[in-house]
Amino acid sequence: MDTESRLLECGRDESGPSAKISNLVEVTERNLDSRNFRLSFDQALAVEKIATSKRAVDVLVGPAGTGKSTTMAGLLSVWENEYGKGSVIGLALSSAAAEVLAVEFGIETENTAKVLAEWHKLPTLFSKREKIIANLHRHSFSKSLGANKLHSKPRDVDRQIDERLLKPGQLIIIDEATLAGTFALDELVSAAKNAGEKILLAGDWAQLSSVEAGGAFSLLVKDRGDLVPVLSDVRRFESRWERTASTQLRIGDSTSMDAYELQGRITEGSRDELVDLIYKAWKSDRDSGKSSLRIAGDSFTVRELNQRARADQVKAGLVREKDSHLQAALLQESEMKL
Numbered sequence: 001m002d003t004e005s006r007l008l009e010c011g012r013d014e015s016g017p018s019a020k021i022s023n024l025v026e027v028t029e030r031n032l033d034s035r036n037f038r039l040s041f042d043q044a045l046a047v048e049k050i051a052t053s054k055r056a057v058d059v060l061v062g063p064a065g066t067g068k069s070t071t072m073a074g075l076l077s078v079w080e081n082e083y084g085k086g087s088v089i090g091l092a093l094s095s096a097a098a099e100v101l102a103v104e105f106g107i108e109t110e111n112t113a114k115v116l117a118e119w120h121k122l123p124t125l126f127s128k129r130e131k132i133i134a135n136l137h138r139h140s141f142s143k144s145l146g147a148n149k150l151h152s153k154p155r156d157v158d159r160q161i162d163e164r165l166l167k168p169g170q171l172i173i174i175d176e177a178t179l180a181g182t183f184a185l186d187e188l189v190s191a192a193k194n195a196g197e198k199i200l201l202a203g204d205w206a207q208l209s210s211v212e213a214g215g216a217f218s219l220l221v222k223d224r225g226d227l228v229p230v231l232s233d234v235r236r237f238e239s240r241w242e243r244t245a246s247t248q249l250r251i252g253d254s255t256s257m258d259a260y261e262l263q264g265r266i267t268e269g270s271r272d273e274l275v276d277l278i279y280k281a282w283k284s285d286r287d288s289g290k291s292s293l294r295i296a297g298d299s300f301t302v303r304e305l306n307q308r309a310r311a312d313q314v315k316a317g318l319v320r321e322k323d324s325h326l327q328a329a330l331l332q333e334s335e336m337k338l
Contacts, residue, residue: 003186004219007057010189011220015054015274016198017169023081027074034073034105043071045310046229050200056193059177059220060202060229065236065243068202069104075200076105083169091115091174091188101175112174112184119191122161125127168196176247177201182216206250248296275301279308 028044039047050058062068065121076088090109092098102109132154174180174191181186185201192199205218221228234243241259248256260266267277278294282305285292296302313319 003182004216005040007182007186007189007216007220007222010193011055011057011059011223013056013193014054014055016193017083017171017196018198019051019078019082019096021052024051024078026081027077032073033077035070039074040067040233042231042233043074044065046071046231047074047078049227049229050075051082053309056198057189057220058198058200058229059217059224060200060231061204061221062202062231063204063206063234063247065229065234065246067233067235068231071231072175072200072202073105075171075173076107077150078173083171087167087169087171088171089114089171093176093179097176101173112180112188116184116187118163119187122165126161129154165193166195166197170195170197172197172199174199174201175203176207177203178205178207179203180216185216190254206234275304279305283309283312 016328024047028039028047032039038044050060059072060068062071079088080086086108088105088107090098090101090105090107091112092101092109093112095111095114098109098111101107136154170192172188173245174188177185180201189199201217201220203217205221234246237243237246241263245256245259248259257266267274269277275296278296282292283293294302294305296305310319
C-alpha cells in the first residue's frame with residue numbers, strides 16, 4: 001500500500017515542470033517535424049493537457065490505432081521548444097522496444113531495468129568521489145606521478161555521476177507503461193519527482209499488464225478520472241464499422257463480435273479444419289511474397305503449426321534437416337520459458 005500511496009501522491013503533485021502555451025501553439029498550428037500532417041483535435045488536446053499540467057506524473061491513454069506515437073511526437077516538439085534538444089528521454093520495458101522508440105523519435109532511449117541499475121550505482125560513485133577528494137587533500141603538496149593521476153580521478157567519477165544524474169526540466173516518457181511493474185514505477189517516479197523532472201506514462205489500461213506486481217497505470221488513470229488525456233479517434237481502420245467494433249472489443253463488449261461475423265471476419269469449423277485453414281492462408285501469403293503472422297491460443301497449436309512449416313521448408317529445400325532440428329529445439333526452449 002505504501003508504494004501505491006506514493007505513486008498516487010506523485011500523480012497529484014503539481015510542482016513539476018511544464019511548457020508555455022506559446023510553445024504549444026507553435027507546434028499544434030503546423031505540420032509535425034517528423035510527419036507531413038498536423039495533430040488532430042484529440043491529439044492536440046492530449047498534448048496540451050500533458051505539457052501544461054505541471055503534474056510531476058502524467059498519464060496518456062492511447063488505445064491501439066488512435067495515434068499515440070503521433071501524439072508523443074507532438075509532445076516531444078513542444079517540450080524541446082521549451083527546454084531544448086535532449087530534454088526528452090524515452091524508457092521502454094525491453095531493449096528492442098527502446099530501440100524502436102529511439103528510431104521513431106530520435107531521442108535517447110533505454111530500457112527501464114538498465115536505467116534503474118545505473119541509478120543504483122550513484123551512492124557508490126558519490127562515496128568513491130569523497131574518498132578521492134580526501135586523498136587529494138592529503139597529497140595536495142605532492143607533485144609525484146601518482147599524485148597527478150589522483151587529480152584526474154575526480155573528473156572521471158564526476159563524468160560517471162553526471163551520466164546517471166537526472167536533470168531538472170527533463171521529460172521521461174515510459175511507453176507501454178501498463179507492462180511496467182509497480183515497484184519499478186515507484187522508484188522511477190520518485191527519483192524523477194525529486195530531481196524536478198516530469199514523467200509521462202503512456203499506454204492503455206485495457207491491454208496487457210505487467211507479469212510482476214502491476215496495476216499502477218490503471219490506478220493513476222482511475223484516480224485522475226475525467227482529467228486523463230484519452231485518444232478516442234481510431235485511425236488504423238478505414239471502415240467505420242471496424243473502428244466502432246475495435247473500440248467495443250477493447251472494453252470486452254461481446255456485441256462487437258456481431259459486426260465481425262456480419263462482415264465475414266469469423267470462420268467456423270472444427271479445430272483441425274481451422275488449424276489447416278490458418279496454415280494454408282499463411283503459406284499462400286508467404287508464397288506470394290507477403291508478410292504474414294500465425295497466431296494460436298495455446299503452445300500445442302503453435303508447435304503444430306511451426307512443425308508443419310518446417311517440414312514444408314525442408315521438403316522445398318529451403319532449410320536443411322539439421323537446421324530444422326535446431327530451430328525446433330530453440331522453439332521448445334522458448335515455449336518452456338513462456
